[in-house]
Amino acid sequence: MLDIRNLSAAYGQSQVLFGVSLSIARGQVVTLLGRNGMGKTTTVRTLSGLLPATGGTITLAGEPINRLPPHRIVRLGLGLVPEGRHIFANLTVRENLLMAQANPLAAADPWTMDKVIEFFPRLGARLSNGGAQLSGGEQQMLAIGRALMTNPSLLVLDEATEGLAPVIREEIWARLKVLKAQGLSMMVIDKEVDALTEFADHHYAIEKGEVIWSGDNAALLADETIRHKFLGI
Template sequence: MLSVRGLQAAYGASQVLFDVSLAVEAGQVVTLLGRNGMGKTTTIRAIMGLTPAIGGDIAFEGAAVVGASPDAMARRGIGLVPEGRQVFPTLTVRENLVATAANRLNRRDPWTLARVYALFPRLEERHAQFARTLSGGEQQMLAVGRALMTNPRLLILDEATEGLAPVIRAEIWRCLALLKQEGQAILIVDKNLSVLKRLADRHVVIEKGRTVWSGDSGDLERDAELVRRYVGV
């Protein structure tokens, strides 16, 4: 589904990514791990076309997409839950959900308001509230729901549970587990290894803009000390 090979990216004259490779197959959950500042968010931004790639290859559903614009990537079927949530603060919960809603892939059972509200009942309770009045956890639920309303082939979450209260983190993980059961392909950036080991099929670790380790959850258990050294948790 998604294939990234030898990805390089820079902000102006400052190169941040030097050799990042990862892959997400249909129905897989894959994690992108590493300490802060190692290039995880830049990798996601480069995949989405938000930060230009200066080298390497990105393919989605077999098509080369290096240089594609963010809106083109969304139309191809990638839904992004960005770092910091970035919900539309002056729109209501309902307006946030429908603002970018689409079923371009003609899914037989598309994500609708009713399905998102069933996944996150708090959003239905607050459907008329402005997004800026929600708690951080509720905004994260809204960001996930908004991405699902685009009916993506691949869902990407950057810092899925960072800064959230434990009860909200548990709710996000519960919902991601349900999405996996439904066959949703997911790429996750997060630091909660104990949960990620149970949820994800494969893990990729980057260090200073390079992929330095990859494997499944069994490999993660066997190489726990090595991975912990790179991830710093």
């Protein structure tokens, strides 16, 4: 589904990514772990076309995307839930969802507003409310719902549950498990390792713009060095 090879990226003269490589198989959930400022969000921004790559390659479902603009990448199947949610505060919940509605890959059973509301019932009671009137948890649900409305083949979540109340975090994790069961490929960035290991298949740890470790759930849970040194757990 996704293959990143020797990816480099920079902000002006400051290089941030140094040869990042990772892959996600179809239907697989992969995490990108690391402390703040280590290159996780820069990887996501480069993957989604918001920051030009200075080297390396990115392919999505076999299509090279590292030289494409963001809207073309979305049409090829990338759905992004950005850090900070970035919903449209001056639009209603209904408008936030409808503006993202698309089915570029001709999914047989596409996501619609009704399906998103069924998936996140809290949003159904808030359809006429503006984005700024939602709680943090509701905004995150809306951000995920908006990404699903593009009918992605790969969903990328940057800080999936950051700053949310425990009960909302549990609800988000439960919904992501449903998406995995439905076969959706995902890249998830978050610090809740215990929750991630309940449904992720593989993990990558990044430090100073380089992938310094990768492994499955058993390897991550067994390796205290990774969890303490690179995740602060």
